[in-house]
Amino acid sequence: MPKSNKIWVHLRNAPLGGLAIFFLFLIAAFFAEYLAPHSPTDQNITNALRAPCFFEGGTFEHLLGTDELGRDILSRMIFGARISLLVGFVAVVLSGFIGTCLGLVSGYFGGRIDSIIMRFVDIQLSMPYILIALALIGALGPSLRNIIIVIGITSWVDYSRVVRGEVLSIKNKEFVDLARIAGCSTFRIILKHILPGVANSLIVLGTLMLGRIIIFEAALSFLGLGVQPPTPSWGIMLADGRQYLTFAWWLATFPGIAIMMVVLGTNLVGDWLRDTLDPKQRAAVRGKR
Amino acid sequence: MSEKEIILEVRNLKTHFFTNMGLIKAVDGSSFSLRKGQTLGIVGESGSGKSITSLSILGLVPKPAGKIVEGEILYCGEDLVKKSQQEMREFRGKKIFMISQDPMTSLNPVFNIGNQLGEAVRRRQNLNGRNLKEKCIEILKQVQIRSAETRINAFPHELSGGMKQRLMISMALACRPEILIADEPTTALDVTIQAQILQLMMEIREKYKTSIILITHDLGVIARFCDYVLVMYAGKIVEKADIKTLFKRNRHPYTKGLLNSLPHLGEKQHRLMSIKGQPPDLLNLPAGCPFEPRCDYAVEKCSFEYPSDESVGKGHQVSCWRWREI
Amino acid sequence: MQRYIIKRIFQSLIVILGITVIVFIIVHLTGDPLDLLLPPEAGLEEREIFRHELGLDKPLYVQYFEFLKNISQGDFGQSFRHQTSAFSLVIGALPATIELTAAAMILSIIIALPIGILSAIRPRSFLDRLGMTFALIGQSIPVYWAGLMLILLFAVTLGWLPSGGRGGISNIILPAITLGLFSTAAIARFTRSSMLDVLDEDYIRTARIKGLSEHIVILKHALKNAAIPILTITSLQFGRMLSGAVITETIFSWPGVGRIAVQAIYNRDFPVVQTAVLVTSVIFVIINLLVDIMYMYLDPRIKYD
Numbered sequence: 001m002p003k004s005n006k007i008w009v010h011l012r013n014a015p016l017g018g019l020a021i022f023f024l025f026l027i028a029a030f031f032a033e034y035l036a037p038h039s040p041t042d043q044n045i046t047n048a049l050r051a052p053c054f055f056e057g058g059t060f061e062h063l064l065g066t067d068e069l070g071r072d073i074l075s076r077m078i079f080g081a082r083i084s085l086l087v088g089f090v091a092v093v094l095s096g097f098i099g100t101c102l103g104l105v106s107g108y109f110g111g112r113i114d115s116i117i118m119r120f121v122d123i124q125l126s127m128p129y130i131l132i133a134l135a136l137i138g139a140l141g142p143s144l145r146n147i148i149i150v151i152g153i154t155s156w157v158d159y160s161r162v163v164r165g166e167v168l169s170i171k172n173k174e175f176v177d178l179a180r181i182a183g184c185s186t187f188r189i190i191l192k193h194i195l196p197g198v199a200n201s202l203i204v205l206g207t208l209m210l211g212r213i214i215i216f217e218a219a220l221s222f223l224g225l226g227v228q229p230p231t232p233s234w235g236i237m238l239a240d241g242r243q244y245l246t247f248a249w250w251l252a253t254f255p256g257i258a259i260m261m262v263v264l265g266t267n268l269v270g271d272w273l274r275d276t277l278d279p280k281q282r283a284a285v286r287g288k289r
Numbered sequence: 290m291s292e293k294e295i296i297l298e299v300r301n302l303k304t305h306f307f308t309n310m311g312l313i314k315a316v317d318g319s320s321f322s323l324r325k326g327q328t329l330g331i332v333g334e335s336g337s338g339k340s341i342t343s344l345s346i347l348g349l350v351p352k353p354a355g356k357i358v359e360g361e362i363l364y365c366g367e368d369l370v371k372k373s374q375q376e377m378r379e380f381r382g383k384k385i386f387m388i389s390q391d392p393m394t395s396l397n398p399v400f401n402i403g404n405q406l407g408e409a410v411r412r413r414q415n416l417n418g419r420n421l422k423e424k425c426i427e428i429l430k431q432v433q434i435r436s437a438e439t440r441i442n443a444f445p446h447e448l449s450g451g452m453k454q455r456l457m458i459s460m461a462l463a464c465r466p467e468i469l470i471a472d473e474p475t476t477a478l479d480v481t482i483q484a485q486i487l488q489l490m491m492e493i494r495e496k497y498k499t500s501i502i503l504i505t506h507d508l509g510v511i512a513r514f515c516d517y518v519l520v521m522y523a524g525k526i527v528e529k530a531d532i533k534t535l536f537k538r539n540r541h542p543y544t545k546g547l548l549n550s551l552p553h554l555g556e557k558q559h560r561l562m563s564i565k566g567q568p569p570d571l572l573n574l575p576a577g578c579p580f581e582p583r584c585d586y587a588v589e590k591c592s593f594e595y596p597s598d599e600s601v602g603k604g605h606q607v608s609c610w611r612w613r614e615i
Numbered sequence: 616m617q618r619y620i621i622k623r624i625f626q627s628l629i630v631i632l633g634i635t636v637i638v639f640i641i642v643h644l645t646g647d648p649l650d651l652l653l654p655p656e657a658g659l660e661e662r663e664i665f666r667h668e669l670g671l672d673k674p675l676y677v678q679y680f681e682f683l684k685n686i687s688q689g690d691f692g693q694s695f696r697h698q699t700s701a702f703s704l705v706i707g708a709l710p711a712t713i714e715l716t717a718a719a720m721i722l723s724i725i726i727a728l729p730i731g732i733l734s735a736i737r738p739r740s741f742l743d744r745l746g747m748t749f750a751l752i753g754q755s756i757p758v759y760w761a762g763l764m765l766i767l768l769f770a771v772t773l774g775w776l777p778s779g780g781r782g783g784i785s786n787i788i789l790p791a792i793t794l795g796l797f798s799t800a801a802i803a804r805f806t807r808s809s810m811l812d813v814l815d816e817d818y819i820r821t822a823r824i825k826g827l828s829e830h831i832v833i834l835k836h837a838l839k840n841a842a843i844p845i846l847t848i849t850s851l852q853f854g855r856m857l858s859g860a861v862i863t864e865t866i867f868s869w870p871g872v873g874r875i876a877v878q879a880i881y882n883r884d885f886p887v888v889q890t891a892v893l894v895t896s897v898i899f900v901i902i903n904l905l906v907d908i909m910y911m912y913l914d915p916r917i918k919y920d
Contacts, residue, residue, distance in 0.1 A: 122626075123633035126903070127896045128858040131876055132641065135888055138880045139644040215757045219862060222759050223877060235759075242763055242866070246771050253767070256760030263755040271751075349823055353739065374829070382826030389824075394817040398916055399839045409825050444915045460825065 010276040018268025025262045028078045029085040036075035037063070040232040044070030049248045065250040067240055073250060076232040077258050083233045084262065087148055087217045088210050094152030095213075096206055099159025100198070104190055106160065107167025114164075121157050129154045130219065137225045147226055151216055155209065162201050170197045200277040204270055211266035218259055234259050296500060297323040297346070297468060302360035304338075304345045311572040315341040315355070317524040320598075323468065328494065328501045330515035330532075332508060332547070334568055337521040339504045343387060343470045345370075346502075348377040364468075382412040386466040390473040392453035396445035402429075402456055403441035409460040424463075432459045432489055451482035458489050469493065470502045475510060487514060508551055512536065517604070520544050523569040523579035525595075530605040540601055540612040542584045578609070586611045620908060627904050634896045635686065639679050641892075642885050686893070692886030696879070701886035705872055705894050711781055712871030715863070716856050718787050719795035724849065727799045731806025731845075735814060736833060746803060753800030758859050762793040762866040779868035790867040794859050798852040805848045809841040816840070843914050850906040854899050 028035060047070040051058040058065060064073040106117040136150045170176065171194060179189050220226030221235025222242075229236055234255040241252025300320050306313040316338040323329050331339045344350050345357055348369060362369040364384070369377065389395040397405060406425045410416060416424055422441065429437035432455040445453060454474060461469055471490065475483035487510065493499055503515055511518055511532070518535045520528040520543065528541040539545060546564040566583030575581060581591045588611065596608045609615070673681075685691070691702040730750070734743040769789060770778035776785050813819065814837055822836045861873035868874070876891035878884075 119626075119629060119633065122630050123637065125854065126630055126899045127634060127637070127892060128854075128861065128899075130858040130861045131873075131880075131888075131892050131895070132637075134861075134877065134880050135641050135892065136644070138883065138888075139641065211755065218757060219759060223862070223865065225880070238759060238763065245763060245767055249767055249771070252760070252763045256757070256764065259757055259760060260752070260755050263757075264752060267751060267755055347824060349820060378826045378828065380826070381824055387824045389817055389821060391817060395821045397818040397822070397836050397840070399914060400836075401915075408822075408827060412826055446916050457821075464825070 013272065013275070015268040015272050018265045018272070021261050021265030022269055025081055025085065025265065028081040030082075032079045032082050036072075036078040037061075038072035038075040040071060040076040040079040041230045042071060046070065049244065051248075052250050052254075055250075064254050065248075067237070067251050068244060068248070073237075073254055076237060077234070077255055079232045080234040080237065080255065080258070081262075083227055083231060084214045084217060084259075087144070087151065087227075088214045090148050091151040091155065091213045091217070092206050092210050094148065095155035095209070096159050096202065098152065099156035100163050100202065102156065103160035103163025104167055104194065104198075107164035108171055108186075108190055108194065117160065118164075121160060124154070124157050133216070133220060134223065134225050137220065142220075142225050142228055144227060144231075147217065147220060151213055151220075155213060155216070158209065159202070159205060162205055163198050166198045166201050167194055170194050204274040204277060207266055207270035207273055211263035211270070214262060214266075215259060294325050295322045296325050296365060298361075298363040299342075299346070300361045300363070302342070302345055302362065303358050304341050304350055304360075305356060305358050306354045307356070308354050313571045314524050314574070315571070316345060319360075319519075319521075319524075319526050321519055321526065321529060323500050323502065325467075325500055326494070326498045327517060328503060328515045330511040330518040331502065331504045331521060332506060332511055332518060333521035334506060336523075336568060336571060338524040339521050340390070340472055342521075343472055343502065343504060346468075346470065347381060347385060347387060348372065348374065382409065382464050382466075384466055385468045385470070386461050386464045387470040387472060388454070388457045388461060388474050391477050392450060392457055393477065395457060396453060398445055401442050401444050402448070405445075406441075406456065406459055406463060409463040412464055428459045428462050429456075431462060432456070433485075434459070450478050451485065454478060454482070454486050455489065458486065458493070462493060465497055466499060468502065469499045470504070472504045473506070474503075476505070476507070483510075490514075508547060520547070523571065523574060525579070525608065527580065527609070528605075528607045530601075534602070534605050538602075538605075540605075540607045540615050541609050542586050542611075542615065543580050545615065546583075586615060619911070623904055623907055627900050630900055631897055634893065634900075635683060636679070638889050638892050639682055642889050643675070643678075691890040691893070694879075694887050695884045696882045696887075697884075701890040704875060704887055705890045708870055708872045708875045709894065711869060712857075712860055712864070712873060714781075715787065715790055715794060715869055715871060716853070716860055718791040719798070719856060720849075720853060722791050723795040723798040723802055723852070727802035728806055728845075730803045732810055732833065732838070734803070734807040735810035738811065743807075747807065750800040750803045753796050754804070756796060758793060758797065758862045759866060761796050762789070762863060765789045765793055766866070779866075781869055790863050790869055793866070794856055794863045797859065798849075798856060801852055802845065802848060806841065806845050809844045810837060813837045813841045839913070843910065846906060846909070846913070850903060853902060857895050857899055 044066075047062075047066050048068050050062055050066040050070075052065040052073075053060050053063045055065075062072050062074070064077070066072055067076070102117050106114045133150050133154050137146060140146045140150070176189060176193055179193050184192075217226055218233065218235030218238065221233040222239045223235075224239065226235055227233040237255040238252055241248075241250075241255070244251050299322070302316055302319045303314070304316040306315055319338070319342060321329070331342065333339050341350065341355075346362055346369065350357060357370050360370060364380070369380070372380075396402070403422060403425050406428065407421050410421060410424050410428070414424070426437045426441055429440065434440055434452060434455055440448075445456075448456065454477075457474075469490075474490070475486050478486065490501065490503075491514070494501055503510070505511060515532055517531050518529065519526050520535075520541065522543050528535070528539060528544050530539070535544065536548065539548065543564070550563050564583055569579045575592060577590070577592045577594050578584070578587075578596055581587045584591065586609075590610050594610075596610045598606050598608050599612065600606050601612060689702060691700065691705075693699070694701050694704055697704060730746045734746045737743055766778045766789065769776040776789055778789075780786055810833075814833075819832060819836055822832045827836075857873075860871060861877060863869065864871040864874035865877050872891050872895060876888055876895075879887035879891065
């Protein structure tokens with residue numbers, strides 16, 4: 001059957017909602033200055049704790065209301081997207097890099113090295129990652145750079161396991177043997193022959209991890225050990241919201257919705273990518289003929 | 290029920306699959322009948338629709354893509370197509386049973402064989418505990434599984450391929466069905482085991498007068514075992530006849546091709562004949578006869594009009610425009 | 616079989632050892648603990664005396680072995696903040712965490728398994744789509760936000776349930792739902808896909824050919840096979856829960872190990888942090904070990920060498 005047929009089937013199933021949210025997120029992050037009605041850090045105590053526009057006391061000036069220092073919630077949310085994307089993206093790349101390297105080495109060389117690395121994975125998996133991250137940031141100090149590094153080094157594990165699995169199934173295929181016979185250096189074999197086979201899984205995993213890391217960053221900020229004020233992070237907004245939960249529900253509600261939507265988007269897109277790129281397709285016809 | 294009475298009649302069965310890639314007419318207008326005590330062979334390549342025919346009879350066509358869109362399957366007068374899953378369960382395991390293609394995957398890996406055989410036994414007899422176990426051991430011995438007393442606690446992965454298939458046959462024995470469908474029962478096994486399995490099936494046939502539908506692509510097995518044969522291609526029955534007629538007086542180019550591709554022992558072989566061309570693409574079947582691209586006898590009419598079923602002789606039908614000349 | 620168990624126990628011990636190393640390293644990244652113990656005016660000499668007394672001037676690996684020795688004897692150090700041993704502080708908080716985590720896990724399984732199975736039996740039906748949509752959303756909601764929203768709805772607005780503290784059933788409902796939300800979603804989705812895979816297998820068709828009732832086909836033949844990967848996911852979720860408990864306990868003021876650990880981190884109370892991490896991790900390792908042993912009974916194909 002013609003290949004274009006298959007591609008069309010996959011595109012037809014694309015999660016429009018998820019992709020839309022994702023792009024909205026990217027646009028908000030990149031063009032925050034143009035989109036936000038106010039500055040995220042402008043304080044105006046007299047205007048504090050104003051309700052969102054359709055509620056009592058609300059105005060159209062501040063569509064989603066203001067926080068305890070009079071800052072516009074909507075603007076802070078839009079700028080918060082930038083922080084989430086920044087930390088999320090860099091941390092995904094960092095953890096992906098570490099995890100992939102270790103996974104490649106572990107899978108390709110096997111033996112002793114594999115055992116050691118896998119033992120390392122077990123160790124890290126057994127420890128509650130939030131506590132580790134909190135402890136590390138507590139030790140190193142909560143700067144943006146440290147947060148990214150800490151998230152990066154606590155999140156590499158998933159990559160290494162997935163990559164290792166893929167490498168194990170690829171490395172016994174014939175074309176790898178041929179490359180070896182042809183005299184390719186190990187490095188070259190890994191780079192040119194094995195890595196492309198792993199790429200699909202990496203793309204899927206990276207997308208899904210983005211959502212998880214955004215949640216992670218917001219969690220750290222929520223606990224006060226992430227991004228520090230006055231930088232607007234969705235996590236910090238939630239922490240503020242917690243204090244004023246009883247009489248200013250909008251502080252906590254909207255940033256949370258933002259996080260949920262973005263992560264929903266990444267999950268939808270990630271799932272779709274997995275269905276598209278996974279060679280073991282769910283056949284349209286279930287069962288054998 | 291006396292001999293020679295028709296117990297299963299299939300009329301114009303059409304089972305189609307509605308997939309993302311298009312419509313697959315896996316079985317497209319099959320009609321045949323099965324008599325008591327008869328052994329019916331269905332032969333054809335992969336994808337010809339033989340397995341789907343058996344699944345249709347059992348009501349186990351894979352959903353949701355698969356559906357019987359037309360036709361009747363009459364078992365002792367009742368139309369199985371119209372029955373609900375609940376009603377079909379009454380037939381399965383008691384009146385109709387099937388031995389599947391691959392014994393390796395047909396057994397549940399997490400239950401021991403006594404457990405799985407016991408389920409089949411209990412379809413016919415309400416036994417429990419030790420009685421059930423003894424019955425199972427007795428049946429295992431009938432299919433010549435040695436050390437049945439200890440084997441009964443074994444798990445499927447501990448058995449060889451031949452033993453697994455014998456276990457499936459023991460389940461058939463336990464069910465004592467009127468119709469036994471065997472879907473490629475020997476394909477996954479090596480030759481010596483094949484003979485044993487076929488032997489066992491013949492014993493069942495003798496003992497219980499079971500009607501057997503044997504599905505295979507192996508003409509040698511058909512020759513040894515069957516009374517009557519259906520030849521299928523691309524979802525259609527292209528020829529049906531009794532065994533002698535099929536081998537000596539066949540009239541369809543595909544049947545001829547199949548027989549020619551059998552290596553002959555004792556004769557000097559110039560080269561192995563095979564049917565030229567590619568197997569049919571079920572998503573893009575031509576309007577006319579699906580075998581036309583590979584047929585040595587094809588004429589223009591064959592490419593746009595599907596040949597109707599014509600009677601050559603008693604019990605011998607063929608779908609080919611040129612059967613008279615073949 | 617025995618050999619397998621012994622091998623796994625040995626592996627677990629190595630993992631625990633590795634954990635102690637990492638915990639030790641993390642705590643020692645924090646800089647000079649003396650800054651916390653001594654007032655800033657303390658002179659250099661005083662610091663050196665203290666340093667020597669506390670054994671902080673010895674080389675790192677020696678300090679590590681002393682640390683290891685102390686731990687094995689149950690001495691995890693004294694809390695900097697409270698006048699008790701770190702160990703008793705953590706152990707005292709442990710029952711609360713176990714109670715919460717157990718409640719969340721049980722809730723998850725009770726809700727997720729049926730949803731997953733029902734979705735797999737009727738794929739693409741309304742029930743399936745509904746269930747999986749909720750599961751997808753459930754996996755996208757962060758723990759902290761879920762907790763806050765539940766408090767907002769049930770405690771602040773409706774006043775039906777308390778917003779914090781440990782006590783009776785009404786106290787545990789919201790935290791358990793919060794903590795279990797993600798796991799419920801994950802297990803439901805995974806149960807569905809695992810069951811779908813199994814239902815495609817030939818042996819399920821054989822079970823149907825035998826004419827067994829659909830209940831037996833699904834609940835006996837399919838479920839036992841699907842259970843194996845589901846068990847893996849469930850134990851992974853349990854590990855996640857131990858992390859999630861940190862946040863949940865903080866939001867709901869639940870007096871568990873998580874909350875103690877977070878406060879200890881704020882207070883730079885390192886012995887407590889270190890003890891909390893160690894205790895939580897060891898519990899997880901033990902649970903994993905038990906799960907592995909359970910596998911042997913579920914799947915007879917596992918080889919024991």
